[in-house]
Structures are given as C-alpha cells and as structure tokens.
Amino acid sequence: MADALTQLGGKQLRYSVYCSVIGIALIFLFALLCHFIYNIYLHPLAAYPGPLLYRGSEIPRLIQEWRGNTVHKWAELHEKYGEVVRIAPNQLSYISVGAWQDIYGARGISPPEAGPGRSKSPAFDDAEKGSRTKKSLAPQQMPREELVFPGDDFEFFAPAKPMISCSPVEHARHRRAVGPAFSDRALRSFEPLLLQYCGILLDRLEEEQQKEASKEKGVDIMDWFHFAMFDITSALVFGQPFGNMARGAYHEWVGRIFPGMKLIAWSLVVGAVPGLGRVISRLMPRKVVDEARRHMQSIVDMTDARQRFKPHQPDFMTYIHHAGNFVKENVHSSSANCLSADELYLNSQLLCIAGSETTASLLAGAVYMLSRLENSHHRARLVAELQANFSLECHITPPALVPSRAPFLNAVLNECLRLYPPGAINMPRTVPPGGALVDRRYVPAGSVVGIAQFAAYRSPRHWVDPLTFAPERWLAASASSSSSSSVVSPPYRDYYADDRRDVFKPFSYGPRNCVGQSLALAECRLIVARLFWRFEVCVLPGQDTWIRQRTFLSWEKPTLRVQLTRRDHCLEADVVPTSPPPPPEQLQRWVE
Numbered sequence: 001m002a003d004a005l006t007q008l009g010g011k012q013l014r015y016s017v018y019c020s021v022i023g024i025a026l027i028f029l030f031a032l033l034c035h036f037i038y039n040i041y042l043h044p045l046a047a048y049p050g051p052l053l054y055r056g057s058e059i060p061r062l063i064q065e066w067r068g069n070t071v072h073k074w075a076e077l078h079e080k081y082g083e084v085v086r087i088a089p090n091q092l093s094y095i096s097v098g099a100w101q102d103i104y105g106a107r108g109i110s111p112p113e114a115g116p117g118r119s120k121s122p123a124f125d126d127a128e129k130g131s132r133t134k135k136s137l138a139p140q141q142m143p144r145e146e147l148v149f150p151g152d153d154f155e156f157f158a159p160a161k162p163m164i165s166c167s168p169v170e171h172a173r174h175r176r177a178v179g180p181a182f183s184d185r186a187l188r189s190f191e192p193l194l195l196q197y198c199g200i201l202l203d204r205l206e207e208e209q210q211k212e213a214s215k216e217k218g219v220d221i222m223d224w225f226h227f228a229m230f231d232i233t234s235a236l237v238f239g240q241p242f243g244n245m246a247r248g249a250y251h252e253w254v255g256r257i258f259p260g261m262k263l264i265a266w267s268l269v270v271g272a273v274p275g276l277g278r279v280i281s282r283l284m285p286r287k288v289v290d291e292a293r294r295h296m297q298s299i300v301d302m303t304d305a306r307q308r309f310k311p312h313q314p315d316f317m318t319y320i321h322h323a324g325n326f327v328k329e330n331v332h333s334s335s336a337n338c339l340s341a342d343e344l345y346l347n348s349q350l351l352c353i354a355g356s357e358t359t360a361s362l363l364a365g366a367v368y369m370l371s372r373l374e375n376s377h378h379r380a381r382l383v384a385e386l387q388a389n390f391s392l393e394c395h396i397t398p399p400a401l402v403p404s405r406a407p408f409l410n411a412v413l414n415e416c417l418r419l420y421p422p423g424a425i426n427m428p429r430t431v432p433p434g435g436a437l438v439d440r441r442y443v444p445a446g447s448v449v450g451i452a453q454f455a456a457y458r459s460p461r462h463w464v465d466p467l468t469f470a471p472e473r474w475l476a477a478s479a480s481s482s483s484s485s486s487v488v489s490p491p492y493r494d495y496y497a498d499d500r501r502d503v504f505k506p507f508s509y510g511p512r513n514c515v516g517q518s519l520a521l522a523e524c525r526l527i528v529a530r531l532f533w534r535f536e537v538c539v540l541p542g543q544d545t546w547i548r549q550r551t552f553l554s555w556e557k558p559t560l561r562v563q564l565t566r567r568d569h570c571l572e573a574d575v576v577p578t579s580p581p582p583p584p585e586q587l588q589r590w591v592e
C-alpha cells in the first residue's frame with residue numbers, strides 16, 4: 001500500500017514537472033512568436049523589404065554568418081528585393097551609390113531632403129540638433145557596430161581598442177598617429193623593401209616550380225602570396241619579416257591567423273545570442289584561451305623588440321607617433337596625436353593582418369581571373385603592355401606602374417577588386433542617436449546599416465554584364481575622364497558607359513576608409529606586373545570554382561595551383577637589379 005502511494009506520488013510529481021516544462025516552453029515560444037510578429041509589423045524598420053524570416057528573427061542571419069555564406073546570400077537577396085534589404089530585424093544592407101556617403105561619409109547624418117512625399121521626421125530634428133552640438137567634439141561619423149565576444153577572455157588590453165573598432169573621437173587620434181606611415185614620403189621610402197621582397201617571391205616561386213613534385217602538382221601560389229604579404233607587412237610593422245618565404249612555410253603566428261578568423265567569426269555569432277555567450281565562454285577549453293593569449297603576447301614581444309633596434313631601412317614605426325612602451329595614459333586627449341602602448345600593440349596586429357590578408361586575396365584573384373581560358377586575350381594584352389614598357393624586369397618599379405603609365409594593369413586590378421573584393425563582408429555601422437537619412441529614407445537610431453560590396457559590384461542594376469571579367473570598362477572610365485582617347489577603342493566606351501563606377505569603393509570611404517590603399521595598390525601592381533612579365537602563369541585544371549568561397553571576416557581561400565613557365569624574353573635577361581636601389585629622396589612618386 002505504502003509502495004503504491006509512493007508510486008502514485010512519484011507519478012504525480014513527474015507529471016507536474018512535465019507540465020511545468022511544457023508550460024515554460026509554450027510561454028517561451030509564445031514570447032518568441034509575439035516578438036516575431038512585432039518585428040514584422042510594428043518594428044521601426046517594418047517598412048523595409050526583406051524575406052519574412054529575416055525580418056522577423058535574428059536567427060537566419062546568424063545561420064548565414066555561421067556558415068560563412070553572408071556575401072552570397074546578401075547578393076541573392078539584393079537581386080530579389082532591391083537596393084536596400086532588411087537582413088535581420090534591426091539590420092539593413094545597401095548596394096546603392098548614395099548609401100556610401102550616408103553611412104561611411106564624414107557627415108554620417110545627412111541633412112533631411114525636402115521633397116514631394118518626404119516629410120521631415122520629428123526624430124530628424126533631434127538628429128540635426130545632436131549633430132550640431134556634437135560637431136565640436138568629434139567629426140560626425142557613424143560608429144562601428146559594437147562587436148560582442150562571449151566573455152572577456154578575448155578582450156585583450158581593454159579598454160584600449162585598435163583603430164578599426166574604436167570610437168569616432170579616439171579614431172581621429174589613431175589616424176593622426178598612424179597616418180604619417182602612409183604619407184607619400186613614407187611610401188616612397190618603402191620602395192626598396194618592396195622591390196627586395198617581390199624579387200624574393202619570384203625567385204622562390206621559380207625554385208618551387210623546378211622541384212620534381214611541382215611538375216605535375218604545380219605550385220600553390222595562394223600559400224606563396226600569403227607568405228610574401230605577411231613577410232612584407234611584418235617587415236614594415238616589426239622591422240623584420242616573419243620569414244615565411246625563407247622557410248617555405250608559415251611562421252607560427254601567421255599559421256594561427258586563418259583558424260583564428262573562423263573562431264572569431266563564430267564567437268561573434270555566439271556572442272550575439274543573449275545569454276549563450278556567457279555559457280560558451282565558461283565551457284571554452286582553456287587551451288583555446290591560452291593559445292589566444294600566446295598569440296597576443298607574440299605581438300607584444302615583437303612590437304617591444306622593434307622599439308629596441310633601428311632597422312636598416314624605414315618601416316611603419318619610423319613614422320608612427322606613439323607614447324613609448326611604458327606610457328599607458330595621458331594620450332587620450334582629443335588633440336593628442338599618439339598611441340598608448342596597448343593601442344600600439346593592437347594596431348600592430350591590425351596592420352599586420354589587414355595589410356596582408358587583403359593584398360593576398362587581390363593577388364590570387366588576379367591570377368585566377370587572368371589565367372582563365374576565356375580571359376586569355378586579357379592576359380595577352382597585359383603582357384603586351386608590360387613588354388612594350390619594360391625591357392628588363394628591374395625597370396618595373398612602383399612609379400612606372402601608376403594608371404597613366406600602365407593603364408591596362410590598373411584596369412585588371414580594378415576589375416579583380418570588383419568581382420572579388422577583399423573587404424567583401426558588410427562593414428556594419430550603428431545609426432547614432434536621433435536617427436539618420438540613408439539613401440533618402442529615415443533610419444531610426446540603433447539600427448545597424450552597411451554596404452554589401454560583393455552584391456553591389458555584381459549587381460545588374462549597376463554594371464553592364466556584371467559577371468563578365470572586362471578590364472576595358474575601367475579604360476573607358478579613364479578615357480572619359482582624361483583627354484587621351486587613344487587607350488580605348490570606341491565600342492568599349494559606349495558599351496560600358498552605363499556602369500555605375502561611383503558605387504565601386506573597395507577601400508571603403510570616409511574617415512574610416514583604408515589607410516593602406518596606396519601601399520596595397522603599389523604592392524599588387526608590382527607583384528602582378530613582375531609575375532606576368534617573368535612567367536607564363538597557368539592555373540591547373542579542376543579549379544574553376546575556386547572563386548566560390550565562404551567568408552569568415554575575410555575570404556576563406558583554398559589552394560590555387562599554377563604552373564609557371566619562364567618566358568622566352570627573360571631567359572637571358574637581367575631579372576635582378578644590377579645597381580642598388582636609389583636613396584628614398586631620389587625615388588619618384590608612385591601615388592597618383
């Protein structure tokens with residue numbers, strides 16, 4: 001009897017536990033449903049178009065981020081829904097020309113436009129007042145979206161931030177401190193270093209190609225572009241290279257970058273789910289956290305080591321203003337122009353990654369595009385331009401490759417940046433208090449907005465034959481903007497006349513645009529020109545889908561196998577500079 005009663009009591013208890021769990025789950029689902037319905041019908045962004053699930057819930061966007069599929073998905077959605085798409089309840093993606101100025105421009109908040117059917121929003125009055133009062137404190141720009149990492153384990157040197165994610169006021173100081181390293185004078189002084197590393201890259205590629213194993217398998221030029229660009233940038237940041245090219249393998253620090261990017265991208269997805277971030281951070285294996293700490297410690301060691309010696313040629317640190325290794329305060333006044341030690345470490349890491357990953361993408365994109373069978377006439381035209389201009393490889397220098405002197409080379413690079421932009425993911429900004437007009441429509445404060453470069457550059461709304469690799473479209477641009485019409489044949493000029501070239505800003509725009517643009521272009525022009533001058537480059541079969549890549553902060557680039565054959569014209573030629581490079585003050589300009 002007692003047993004039966006206990007059994008009955010146990011059953012009842014289990015029953016009431018089940019009921020409570022089901023009840024809580026139902027309440028939770030009901031709350032989610034209400035939130036979904038609110039997002040669809042009542043949210044301030046309710047009037048913006050987009051797929052139902054994306055408008056109602058954050059989950060579909062997070063799934064795309066997790067899968068590394070955002071750039072392709074946003075391109076698909078823009079084709080379906082137009083120039084602005086609501087990709088999450090609180091987030092808008094744009095591909096229109098006007099959005100560049102409104103989101104990234106120095107005046108993040110545009111003046112309201114009076115016009116038919118466009119009433120001035122009361123919220124906009126606040127925005128205008130706000131912008132007037134704040135003007136004296138900071139240049140008006142939309143702040144970057146605050147990224148949420150799970151836990152504090154990956155927030156090294158907090159509260160210091162690197163220039164790419166600091167507040168608008170701090171950002172101006174960072175740019176003043178770092179800017180001199182990218183001045184015309186500084187860039188000219190880096191020329192000997194670029195020539196030296198470009199020479200090493202080509203020689204090492206040639207050695208690799210001659211190895212028995214490479215006869216069939218070819219050379220993985222993707223790895224070699226990574227080796228070279230991380231070597232160049234580390235030589236510029238730390239005064240000495242990582243030594244990837246010398247070793248023919250990744251330096252330990254560089255090797256951690258690629259899985260690290262994926263981990264950061266996934267951490268941001270996890271961090272975006274309320275509550276989940278904390279849980280995951282507690283469960284995060286200590287090994288991962290220790291690895292991240294070691295990674296950051298290497299940056300500190302390399303940056304500190306650079307302060308103790310003077311490299312034999314100028315580098316970024318020759319020009320960057322910083323407050324010395326042990327000064328961590330007193331640099332935060334808005335009129336200062338130097339970095340604290342922590343900021344220097346964070347910016348060293350930023351420069352190292354931003355300066356290498358992106359250029360390696362552009363170089364690989366150029367090799368892939370030019371080597372495709374259907375583009376062989378473009379490759380022939382590039383080689384013809386190089387052969388007409390240069391009889392020796394050592395004559396190919398950054399000043400000799402500016403657009404006015406090597407128009408087709410520059411057109412090729414532009415076309416690669418269009419079809420395969422290294423900064424492909426949306427660069428998110430948060431609309432400041434008071435709201436903003438983006439592309440002539442009001443967007444409330446707190447919304448996240450950004451341009452989808454990949455989608456914008458492949459949209460038939462903006463480009464004639466958008467998916468065709470056609471460097472001529474850029475020659476048409478230069479022909480119409482200059483008096484010289486001899487560089488382009490008339491049919492091209494007419495055919496691509498409707499291209500919206502003003503939407504093309506692969507280095508972004510405004511106060512937070514790419515500080516390394518001129519350096520990046522000089523590096524890529526030099527390497528592509530010398531590579532195609534010296535070698536016939538042939539991508540091995542079976543790699544047609546190489547360009548269909550996922551993105552985890554940057555492109556996840558697979559191997560790219562090529563065969564390199566030295567051209568006849570340089571069998572006998574002198575490919576090594578015979579005289580030492582001239583001193584920097586005698587070098588010509590290579591920024592136009």
Ligand code: HEM
Nearest residue numbers: 163164354355358359422423427507508512514515516520
């Ligand atoms: C083809 C090569 C490159 C491309 C396409 C590119 C593109 C970009 C883009 C789109 C941004 C804006 C990112 C954002 O707002 O979220 C950016 C920022 C930046 N880039 Fe580049 N970049 C390239 C090469 C370089 C190089 C060579 C360096 C330096 C060595 C560099 C250093 C930076 C830095 C420091 C920032 C942050 C600027 C700031 O926040 O003020 N980049 N880049």
